[in-house]
Amino acid sequence: MSASLRYDAVVVGAGVAGLTAATRLAESGARVCVLAKGVGSTHLAPGTVDVLGYTPDRVEHPAAALPEFIAAHSDHPYALIGTDAIAPALQWFAARIERGPRPGYRYTGDLDRNHLLPTAVGAIRPSALVPETMAAGDARSTAPVCVVGLRVLRDFHATLCAGNIRRAGIDARAVEVEIDVGRVEANAVGLARRFDDESFRAAFVARLALLLRPGERVALPAILGLRDPHGAWSDVQRRLGRDVFEIPTLPPSAPGMRVYNALLAALRAAGGRLVLGAEVTDVEREGDRVTAVRAATSGHDTIYRAGWIVLATGGFGSGAIELGSDWAASEMILGLPLQGMPMPGEARFAADYFAHQPMAAVGVAVDSSLRARETDNVYVAGAALPGAVPWREGSGEGIALATGHFAAQAVLEREGATATA
Amino acid sequence: MIDDLFHEALRSSLDHCVKCTICETACPVSNVTPLFPGPKYAGPQAERYRALGQSQDESSVDYCSGCGLCTMACPQGVKIAELNAHARHTVKQRTGISLRDRLIARPTVVGRLGTPVAPIANAMLQARPARVLAERVLGIHRDAPLPRFAGRRFRTWARHRQAPGTGTKIVYFHGCGTEYYEPDVGEKVVAVLEHNGFRVEIPEQDCCGLPLQSNGLFEDARKYVLRLARSLAPHARDGTLIVGNATSCTLMVKREGREILGLEHDPDLALVSRQMYDVCELLLELHGRGELRLDFQPVEEVVAYHAPCQQQGHWIGKPALELLALVPGLDVRELDARCCGIGGTYGLKREKYQIAMDAGADLFDQVEASGARVVACDSETCRWQIEHATRRPSVHPIEFLHQAYRL
Numbered sequence: 001m002s003a004s005l006r007y008d009a010v011v012v013g014a015g016v017a018g019l020t021a022a023t024r025l026a027e028s029g030a031r032v033c034v035l036a037k038g039v040g041s042t043h044l045a046p047g048t049v050d051v052l053g054y055t056p057d058r059v060e061h062p063a064a065a066l067p068e069f070i071a072a073h074s075d076h077p078y079a080l081i082g083t084d085a086i087a088p089a090l091q092w093f094a095a096r097i098e099r100g101p102r103p104g105y106r107y108t109g110d111l112d113r114n115h116l117l118p119t120a121v122g123a124i125r126p127s128a129l130v131p132e133t134m135a136a137g138d139a140r141s142t143a144p145v146c147v148v149g150l151r152v153l154r155d156f157h158a159t160l161c162a163g164n165i166r167r168a169g170i171d172a173r174a175v176e177v178e179i180d181v182g183r184v185e186a187n188a189v190g191l192a193r194r195f196d197d198e199s200f201r202a203a204f205v206a207r208l209a210l211l212l213r214p215g216e217r218v219a220l221p222a223i224l225g226l227r228d229p230h231g232a233w234s235d236v237q238r239r240l241g242r243d244v245f246e247i248p249t250l251p252p253s254a255p256g257m258r259v260y261n262a263l264l265a266a267l268r269a270a271g272g273r274l275v276l277g278a279e280v281t282d283v284e285r286e287g288d289r290v291t292a293v294r295a296a297t298s299g300h301d302t303i304y305r306a307g308w309i310v311l312a313t314g315g316f317g318s319g320a321i322e323l324g325s326d327w328a329a330s331e332m333i334l335g336l337p338l339q340g341m342p343m344p345g346e347a348r349f350a351a352d353y354f355a356h357q358p359m360a361a362v363g364v365a366v367d368s369s370l371r372a373r374e375t376d377n378v379y380v381a382g383a384a385l386p387g388a389v390p391w392r393e394g395s396g397e398g399i400a401l402a403t404g405h406f407a408a409q410a411v412l413e414r415e416g417a418t419a420t421a
Numbered sequence: 422m423i424d425d426l427f428h429e430a431l432r433s434s435l436d437h438c439v440k441c442t443i444c445e446t447a448c449p450v451s452n453v454t455p456l457f458p459g460p461k462y463a464g465p466q467a468e469r470y471r472a473l474g475q476s477q478d479e480s481s482v483d484y485c486s487g488c489g490l491c492t493m494a495c496p497q498g499v500k501i502a503e504l505n506a507h508a509r510h511t512v513k514q515r516t517g518i519s520l521r522d523r524l525i526a527r528p529t530v531v532g533r534l535g536t537p538v539a540p541i542a543n544a545m546l547q548a549r550p551a552r553v554l555a556e557r558v559l560g561i562h563r564d565a566p567l568p569r570f571a572g573r574r575f576r577t578w579a580r581h582r583q584a585p586g587t588g589t590k591i592v593y594f595h596g597c598g599t600e601y602y603e604p605d606v607g608e609k610v611v612a613v614l615e616h617n618g619f620r621v622e623i624p625e626q627d628c629c630g631l632p633l634q635s636n637g638l639f640e641d642a643r644k645y646v647l648r649l650a651r652s653l654a655p656h657a658r659d660g661t662l663i664v665g666n667a668t669s670c671t672l673m674v675k676r677e678g679r680e681i682l683g684l685e686h687d688p689d690l691a692l693v694s695r696q697m698y699d700v701c702e703l704l705l706e707l708h709g710r711g712e713l714r715l716d717f718q719p720v721e722e723v724v725a726y727h728a729p730c731q732q733q734g735h736w737i738g739k740p741a742l743e744l745l746a747l748v749p750g751l752d753v754r755e756l757d758a759r760c761c762g763i764g765g766t767y768g769l770k771r772e773k774y775q776i777a778m779d780a781g782a783d784l785f786d787q788v789e790a791s792g793a794r795v796v797a798c799d800s801e802t803c804r805w806q807i808e809h810a811t812r813r814p815s816v817h818p819i820e821f822l823h824q825a826y827r828l
Contacts, residue, residue, distance in 0.1 A: 277492075298734060
């Protein structure tokens with residue numbers, strides 16, 4: 001016997017796309033369960049929402065650039081859902097963060113203008129919606145920048161970062177602060193937990209203040225708190241009496257975890273459920289409807305019955321889509337038809353790592369409502385969709401958020417139509 | 422031989438590790454002490470050197486509490502905690518295992534010794550001089566949360582109870598905590614199951630071997646878990662479900678025994694593993710089929726709920742939360758802190774007590790802030806730790822269902 005539970009909707013995947021779709025459905029009164037093999041990419045991502053950064057020239061105004069981009073990429077997720085679907089998703093997200101468990105923490109920005117923020121190596125990255133704790137890093141400002149490294153955080157190279165910021169035309173230099181955290185090495189999340197502690201912040205600021213020059217903005221790796229990032233950031237800024245901004249770090253990512261925590265809190269508040277560790281291995285079907293998914297739980301499988309399925313499992317990176325040695329790509333849970341496969345004889349990969357990789361744009365074939373082809377009730381969101389090359393476009397989180405939001409809308413509209421009928 | 426085979430199976434999972442560090446964000450121990458360098462470092466990273474016989478100082482793996490949150494968080498399916506358990510076993514084989522670890526790993530021995538002399542034993546366990554002595558001689562921390570012997574055994578009650586003759590047969594796996602320390606929890610589990618139409622059978626059973634396994638005594642642990650599997654398998658063979666309330670022990674039977682102890686191919690354990698249910702998992706499943714009795718009377722109480730790590734390791738979410746939500750009047754506040762720190766026997770040890778308390782600090786703060794008078798939690802060692810650290814009573818979720826059914 002397998003345990004069997006019943007929900008209105010089952011969402012597979014706990015990244016931004018899955019949590020957004022699930023939360024939105026739960027907020028509309030649906031009984032929702034999110035199943036995930038593990039934690040999603042939030043913990044690795046910078047926590048910004050990049051909607052469109054390069055086409056391939058750097059995009060300053062995404063709202064203005066999107067129509068042309070969509071016209072040129074008719075198979076892109078943004079082309080399917082339309083530009084009008086993006087802004088509401090961003091607003092929805094910003095509201096969930098503001099309402100979330102971290103008092104005062106909020107996002108800033110919109111589609112009109114990208115923030116231009118330094119990455120961990122000091123390259124300038126365009127992002128539409130960013131945590132307030134990062135906004136002061138905008139490269140349009142001419143104020144000089146002091147990039148602060150910590151000796152215990154070996155993955156953040158302040159000198160390299162400052163050097164590249166200088167190349168972008170901003171006066172920047174690096175300093176290193178030594179502070180005892182009781183160990184020789186710490187990662188960004190470990191440090192972020194320390195910054196939740198006011199006395200630790202005070203000790204840190206006391207050391208840092210001595211190293212600063214008048215007029216400098218202070219760039220810190222993104223370690224300003226997990227439990228109370230708004231409090232930690234405001235406090236450091238107040239103590240230093242100048243603008244302070246976070247630069248996203250190599251994984252693990254504190255701002256990414258704040259996103260996960262906020263979306264999960266919103267999901268729970270709406271009565272939704274998350275099951276971690278449960279890898280979905282199979283489904284049950286009736287005709288073109290998927291009636292249940294089977295998850296490999298400890299001991300026995302568990303069957304989750306649902307009227308609607310949202311597939312937010314990611315692409316090749318997460319193992320949701322695999323490429324076999326016979327060059328056939330497969331969607332691993334339902335075996336859904338894929339789209340965007342290079343034709344026989346066409347190039348599949350390019351030699352240059354960061355070049356356009358044709359195979360990377362492969363994804364689950366969907367209609368304009370994001371419904372998977374050959375199914376009646378399976379909707380797809382996020383990196384499982386075809387047509388995008390997020391790391392070249394600077395569009396990953398934007399696609400995840402906007403399509404997660406849109407897929408929930410599509411389900412709700414079908415649900416509404418059913419109810420009316 | 423058996424070691425080599427199962428270790429290969431575990432190790433094959435480490436090739437999926439992309440060093441993404443998600444496990445590091447989940448670890449409650451490396452977060453509070455530099456003595457444990459973190460699941461990625463101690464697990465997939467160090468394992469590559471171990472495979473070549475080049476491992477350096479391995480003493481740090483002993484500081485892994487075995488909570489398993491790293492494995493659950495891993496999006497690539499790497500068996501991190503299981504690899505670390507194996508590394509711990511290897512280290513302990515070399516360094517030897519202390520009398521203390523051999524003792525606290527045998528709850529049935531401790532339980533049988535303590536039960537007949539419960540008043541004296543309990544007085545001793547509360548007495549400062551005795552605890553100081555136990556700390557010096559044995560290395561059990563003087564403040565560590567040791568349970569009180571009930572002075573009676575659950576099985577004695579089970580033998581004398583009037584069982585209903587009808588209903589769907591189900592087997593109850595009660596575990597050592599119920600047997601020696603909390604027989605009333607077992608009585609309530611049986612009452613709730615019977616109220617829902619089950620005919621509960623309670624066959625002879627012993628420890629599942631989990632404490633032995635977590636203390637690196639793999640050979641002994643195998644004997645225990647297989648003996649348990651042999652005694653439960655005849656029931657499982659006819660399709661009967663087995664249900665337990667100790668989520669760490671049921672997880673041992675469901676998965677850890679097979680994966681960590683390399684018993685994937687034992688047919689009895691495979692069968693029992695498949696039929697094993699956590700009691701809340703089973704009741705929620707009944708509810709999903711519309712078969713759970715819903716004659717709940719109001720229980721006016723504010724309750725904080727903490728899902729233990731090894732309950733989370735069932736990979737079934739938090740069924741207790743959904744069940745408690747069915748009880749009118751009950752105001753349940755979910756705590757999302759990761760771990761209470763105790764790790765079964767981990768936090769009892771002199772050198773690990775403070776680490777365990779620090780690892781649980783977030784949870785204890787959340788309990789404090791929740792405004793709840795009582796904490797519901799599925800695992801007994803976690804309940805004892807929570808009671809110790811927060812000075813609030815901590816009970817199994819079944820208590821509230823039992824109360825709401827007015828049984």
